Amino acid sequence: MKEYLNPKKNLWTSLVKRPSFDTSTINDSIDDIFNIVKYSGDEGVSLLTKKYDNIELENLKVEEFEIENSINYIDDILKESIDLAFKNIYKFHKSQLIQNNKIETSHGVLCWQEKKPIDSVGFYIPGGSAPLFSTVLMLGIPAMIAGCKNITICTPPSVDGKVNKIILYVAKLCNINKVCLAGGAQAIAAMTFGTNSIPKVSKIFGPGNQYVTAAKIKSLQFGTAIDMPAGPSELLVVADDSANASFIASDLLSQAEHGSDSQVVFVSLSKSLIKKVKSQIEIQKTGLSRVNLINASILNSKIIYFENEYNAIDFINEYAPEHYIICVKNEDKFVNKINNAGSVFIGNYSPESAGDYASGTNHTLPTNGYAKQYSGVNLDSFLKTITFQKISKTGLCGISKAIETMASAEGLEAHKNAISIRTKELLDE
């Protein structure tokens, strides 16, 4: 781990920088994949699955009976655990529904907003080293509450050409019966254009590698919306002497095991705590199965000591971490002053793992500093807002002169006329 003592502000730009990946080198192959899927549909997706995953598929859609039967493969303890997580995630996201207020902006001018579900959404669920069924919960539950009618999951097949049973089980819990075997950029292209087996969707959600992210950005050119551009996962912990070194080490390690490109940052307000945490990391990591990935990402991780806590706060806002754990005595100061973060975990007993699975908050969050401008996935991600206005005769008369004057000043005479023709009739009444 690289250590920095009270780094000066002019160093921060480089300290907050994530390893960049030059997407221009992969954009050409993304273009090719989009063209193949656009013009060859299912056949194109199958060809690309053969090429990239070396798997031959007869059918891109998981049969509904396989989804139904998945329940028989899940043990009771896992079922109970998923039920608890489901209940908490449901409760938190349901609380995000808000009341619509009608506002009278001027006398007789009534304006309001209503949120409506996005009809068709698609979830990309990564396969690979771990079957991320928790992401199905995190996307499926708010989509269910929002009322999205058509939900499609795309997930890469395992070596046996199948989808993990737990993913199917959780899909069923979320009332999703369309699960398709497709991974990488070809899955995103398929949800962008639609194929015989994979429906075209209006918005694509979910994490993925650089190819998936580049493909999601490409899909915007064809009118598909996306949740956010995703990058490698990140954790920043801030702590002082009131913290527990072994807890912090366990949190840093939990982030590090995601992959060699995971970002792990420890901001310490205490020099002695740094020593303790480093020693705990060495002790704890030896017993972990993904120790190779951990060693790789620990190499890139950073420990930063700040004597002045206001500098620490400024630095954290500049970094804009995806996950942010606060373990300090005066936690309110750190909580109130955070402007840029995906999800904040407060106190010694709020580890990131809790939010990853079962506390109720969403784990699909902005990485790469994007917390400065993007929200994590929440209920609103599955809704869009429509505005309404109803203006009475009196209401229109009250604002007519303003509209006519402004339309004239913008050179839009027909806009003015749409008002004048109405007010003239009202004067004649």
Next chain:
Amino acid sequence: MKEYLNPKKNLWTSLVKRPSFDTSTINDSIDDIFNIVKYSGDEGVSLLTKKYDNIELENLKVEEFEIENSINYIDDILKESIDLAFKNIYKFHKSQLIQNNKIETSHGVLCWQEKKPIDSVGFYIPGGSAPLFSTVLMLGIPAMIAGCKNITICTPPSVDGKVNKIILYVAKLCNINKVCLAGGAQAIAAMTFGTNSIPKVSKIFGPGNQYVTAAKIKSLQFGTAIDMPAGPSELLVVADDSANASFIASDLLSQAEHGSDSQVVFVSLSKSLIKKVKSQIEIQKTGLSRVNLINASILNSKIIYFENEYNAIDFINEYAPEHYIICVKNEDKFVNKINNAGSVFIGNYSPESAGDYASGTNHTLPTNGYAKQYSGVNLDSFLKTITFQKISKTGLCGISKAIETMASAEGLEAHKNAISIRTKELLDE
């Protein structure tokens, strides 16, 4: 205008289609423009302004005294009009601030959301045929309420190398003191990378032509967020015999004057109304200054008669209009059943012009059918949501088994360990 009588559902796909523009033909020049601005900064922007607008600029930033002095060029009636619009837009967007509720998902597990402003935002304000100062109000007011600290306006210079005084005046009203002379894709590139005169921003807002839209999508690759991809403006009116034909004609014409690519759709539940509206269009358009643009866009516009009102409602949801005017006797049915629209105008005295300028709703809205998945600009567009959680010792014990089981099932042992290390200590207490 093209007329359709009770079109069958299999024709709807082509009827709701907007004229497509193949962005692949312009993506190469967008790439070039981005490279020039990235590597040559202000000098690159100036070169491109010379090349595309044929204007030589000494300074890309409008001097603050010019913004201050703009008030001297605005007449009192326009000032009063802008003040009324400001008040209504402010009131409606202020009402969108919501209270944060803390939710206890399980005993001792407290979760909540907080919205924070996006620090740096950039507005693209088109120049050209009309100085769209109303768009400055529509973006500046919610940004102000949200608390965005750094706001930059980019707008193309007029032939005299200056910015329209009304744009400067409205910028000042919205506390914006950074107005830059840059248009087209080079303005978007400048706000993406930052130059000496034009700051890098986190999110870019505002309408523009196909080059601006393609550049906004390109900017996503570099981590900038955008409000939405924009296309030519649209209006759909649904009406029956209770409507006033001359009002409808005036609304269709107000949309048509935006440009030759404007989309104008009239869905009628009455055959006789169609005749009256067509005749009113002929009468009203002769007096209008932008009659050439109107004639061009009227050519592409559509009149669709539906005998069955449920078919009309389904068609309108499939079209997903940016602006949607409802002038029917039983308006509640049409209001309640709309799922896809940007902004809805209800009744004979709610013309689109009202929402364009002064009723209080926003006029930056999703076009091209994107109302299926995008909201128009509103207060939330300038905020991002952070989630928080604070878990007590008891709270963690209650959800620990679920987290450990799920983390194990996903093969993430260090995630499990971050829980076990805490619960073990609690058991030892």
